[in-house]
Amino acid sequence: MSLNIRPLLSALKRNPTGALLVALQVAITLAVLVNAAWIVHQRIEKIEQPAGINTRDTFVLVVSGSSNKFDIAAAESEDLSYLRGLAGVAAATVTNGIPLTGNGGDTGLYLHPGERGRLVEAADMSFDQQGLKTLGVSLLAGRNFRPDEIEPYTPGKQAPAAEVIVTQALARTLFPQGSALGKTVYGGTPKTIIGIVSNFMGPQLGTPPYDTVIYPTLPGQYGGYYLLVRTQPGKRDAVLHEAKHHIGAAHRYGVVQYTQTLASAKRQMHSANRNVAILLVIVTALMVAVCCLGIFGLTTFNVGSRTRQIGTHRALGARQRDVVTHFLVEGALVLAGGALLGSILALLIGNWLTAHYALPRLNLAYLLAGILALTGVGELAAWQPARRAALIPPSVATRTV
Amino acid sequence: MLGYYIRLALKSFRRTPGLTALMVGAIAFGIAACIVTLTVHHAMGRNPIWWKNNVLYAVTMDSWTPEHPYDPADPEHSPTMLTYRDATYLYGSDIPKRKALLAFVQGVLAGAPGQTAPLWAMTRATDSGFFHMFDVPFEYGGPWSAAADRGPKPVIVLSRRTNERLFGGRNSVGRTILWNNLRFRIVGVLNHWDPKPRYYDLSGGGTGNFGRPAPAFVPFKWGPMLHLFPNGHVSCWQAPGAKPIETYRQMLGSNCVWITMWVELPTAAQRERFLNFMNAYWAEQRTMGRFQRPRDNRLWKVSQWLKLHHIVSNDSRLLLRVAFAFLAVCLINTIGILLAKFLRGAPLAGVRRALGATRRQIFAQHLIEVTVLAVTGSCLGLALGAAGLAGVRALYAHSYSAYGALAHFDLIGIAWALALAAASTLIAGLYPAWRIGRVSPARYLKSQ
Incomplete structure (x- = not known):
């Protein structure tokens, strides 16, 4: 039998409501499916951005003074020498923020003296010569801080840093052409860039994730400090437990506020994106399932109400395969109509998302893949009732009821 | 009369248990998705004072x-x-x-x-x-x-x-x-x-x-x-x-x-x-x-x-819209199935018309069938919604995000479920019931 679409179309025309409703479902589902997949893709891309630091073996211990009698500078150096002598510790430093958490500070840097010209916002961290090793960040150019450059905390005085280290990303933001090494930037005081390190995510406060500047000053201004500790692989939890216990009891006027592993910080940082992606996937999957059930239902209904016609068709020489094809083509027509409407809808929604949520423009490959996937599962849904139709014996045509 | 119509509806469900389950399930899932996202969205946008x-x-x-x-x-x-x-x-x-x-x-x-x-x-x-x-x-x-x-x-x-x-x-x-x-x-x-x-x-x-x-x-x-x-x-x-x-x-x-x-x-x-x-x-x-x-x-x-301060997050708005699109698909699906089902039962309606039932009575009978369906679906949706909220809380248990902290069932959620159920009944049921009510009895009597 040649594929004859005309009788199919006239059947659709005679009773269009059911087919129209299914096409509408297909359209909405396609539009949502395509855009949801595109959003999920963006979220996964964000989640997969490398942190650039060792998140597996590193933790933070937050120490806070309970009175202004707390000698922060002494406590810092005491804690550091304790930690560096502790078995299982690979490196330790004291710093002013926690990478990946938003807990920290940022700095505005200028390219010209007098804080004029282009402003570059960067997350800031301050730590001593062991900081890079603790984070697991590698030096790409220049040098690390020397121990004699480290400014200890002095109460009521924040030492202006004359030397800074920047990430590769920040170096490029500051000096798009040429090397940043040895150049001077301004912010409070002039600062010379002495080193460039591999990209890592700093505390991230409304700045691009990898733009971080590092000062050789030790913190304390806000009444406390963060101890950043990297352990040997597998020792993290044991060291964390021991250090928390020891430091908690070590200072008369200082308490351990809380501890946090960078692994958990990273998980929390990504949780919003991850969870939205999960919820979108669940709802979209349910939507596709309902849509397929709709196609299944429509085909089942058509098969049921055309039993005699199918019998006649078979009696006149149609093979089982022809009957199956008939229903699959009918399904395909409905799917195609839905896909056409759905594509327009998907593009409209995509444009709207780009305009309102700064989402990148919808990749047309996603639309194409969405059409193929939805038509594929749609045809599968039509296939089962079509098979059943093929089993209708030709003798049905001759029965009266 | 109402009791009789409900009995008829139950009988009709028993005739097609698969389709009935499908419709109830679709309404329930659609409403549940809306309840979850609406509850959180509403809680986010709340003015506590x-x-x-x-x-x-x-x-x-x-x-x-x-x-x-x-x-x-x-x-x-x-x-x-x-x-x-x-x-x-x-x-x-x-x-x-x-x-x-x-x-x-x-x-x-x-x-x-x-x-x-x-x-x-x-x-x-x-x-x-x-x-x-x-x-x-x-x-x-x-x-x-x-x-x-x-x-x-x-x-x-x-x-x-x-x-x-x-x-x-x-x-x-x-x-x-x-x-x-x-x-x-x-x-x-x-x-x-x-x-x-x-x-x-x-x-x-x-x-x-x-x-x-x-x-x-x-x-x-x-x-x-x-x-x-x-x-x-x-x-x-x-x-x-x-x-x-x-x-x-x-x-x-x-x-x-x-x-x-x-x-x-x-x-x-x-x-x-x-x-x-x-x-x-x-x-x-x-x-x-x-x-x-x-x-x-x-x-x-x-x-x-x-x-x-942009307290209501864009993600919450996004999920809300997707949930409503889902509910729309579920309802369109239900309309399609109901229509097919009612029209297949048209000969029966034809006989009832011939025996003296008015169009209005046929319409009412079918609308009650839809209502029973929607109420069942909504109750199930409410339960699913509660489970969904618990799921969202678990998902966000270790997160800074407010989404999980706000995923608590409240009166607003229940009120929305009822409103959505009523709206679904009207949307899904009116047209099919109207169509079947307009069936001319003669056609079906002749073919019998």
Whole structure:
């Protein structure tokens, strides 16, 4: 039998409501499916951005003074020498923020003296010569801080840093052409860039994730400090437990506020994106399932109400395969109509998302893949009732009821 | 008649159990998705103190550098916090009925009977007006006096949770406790109070905008008194060539913004007077070289304040829209199935018409069938929605995001479920029932 679409179309025309409703479902589902997949893709891309630091073996211990009698500078150096002598510790430093958490500070840097010209916002961290090793960040150019450059905390005085280290990303933001090494930037005081390190995510406060500047000053201004500790692989939890216990009891006027592993910080940082992606996937999957059930239902209904016609068709020489094809083509027509409407809808929604949520423009490959996937599962849904139709014996045509 | 129609409907369901399950399931899942997203969305957008929306105002001024706006991504908006200089000047006005400055300072609580380790407590530094303005409920005692604001006197208010941890929930009013190693007298213990979002302080400090309220409260002036640097959100800019901020005193005189200010202005006249007062201060300071940006002195209602801070997340809006698209697909699906099912039962309806049933009766009979279906689907949807909310809470258990914290079933969710059920019945059932009601009996009688 040649594929004859005309009788199919006239059947659709005679009773269009059911087919129209299914096409509408297909359209909405396609539009949502395509855009949801595109959003999920963006979220996964964000989640997969490398942190650039060792998140597996590193933790933070937050120490806070309970009175202004707390000698922060002494406590810092005491804690550091304790930690560096502790078995299982690979490196330790004291710093002013926690990478990946938003807990920290940022700095505005200028390219010209007098804080004029282009402003570059960067997350800031301050730590001593062991900081890079603790984070697991590698030096790409220049040098690390020397121990004699480290400014200890002095109460009521924040030492202006004359030397800074920047990430590769920040170096490029500051000096798009040429090397940043040895150049001077301004912010409070002039600062010379002495080193460039591999990209890592700093505390991230409304700045691009990898733009971080590092000062050789030790913190304390806000009444406390963060101890950043990297352990040997597998020792993290044991060291964390021991250090928390020891430091908690070590200072008369200082308490351990809380501890946090960078692994958990990273998980929390990504949780919003991850969870939205999960919820979108669940709802979209349910939507596709309902849509397929709709196609299944429509085909089942058509098969049921055309039993005699199918019998006649078979009696006149149609093979089982022809009957199956008939229903699959009918399904395909409905799917195609839905896909056409759905594509327009998907593009409209995509444009709207780009305009309102700064989402990148919808990749047309996603639309194409969405059409193929939805038509594929749609045809599968039509296939089962079509098979059943093929089993209708030709003798049905001759029965009266 | 109603009972008879319901019996007919049940009979019809028994004839096609698969299709019935499919329709009930589709309605249930669609409604559940909507309930989950609506509940969270509604909770996010809630104004926790709506009854004072026209009375309480957050105060802002654009004190930022002339070089660039406070938020380059959103240049329209001024800083949402005040500098110490401006906040203390504006606080001096006696135009507002009540007023409060808000900031966070670090605090460590010790010396409670039987307390082994000091308790770190990010402390809310504020004024007595805070408790009155925001209708903060007390379990024991009450706010400190206005005189204690001025002193400042060593008085402290504990949250209910802190009181449970330190005093086992007993009345601790009148006892003393060490706050940052100084002896403070407890004057009040809060009752359960956890407005979400934390509308009175949306600076993101402490436990975040959807976090618990501070564990302890002390008079605002204790921060400056003890040189306690603010422990919440601080944003600074420096004039060209200015000396870097080194000491606490320099910080107080600096352009750093870190104080949220609220005033209670019950009448339009008071609002006008206070704005004039701000404008006069602004003009005077401008002649002295400050406030070089365009004038942007503002009073924000709570509802405007929530909107300004984009408290309802885009993700929540997105999920809400997807859920409604899903419900739409489910309902269209149900319409299709119902239509097919009813039309297949057309011969029966034809016989009933021939035996004297009116069109209206046929219509009513089928609409009742749809209603039974929708009610069952909605009940199931409500249960699924509750399960979905529990799932969302579990998903967000270890997250900073507010989405999980707000996923609690409430009356609003149930009200929405009922409304959605009614709407679904109408949307899904009207057309099929109408179609079957218009069937002409003759056609089916003939073919029989």
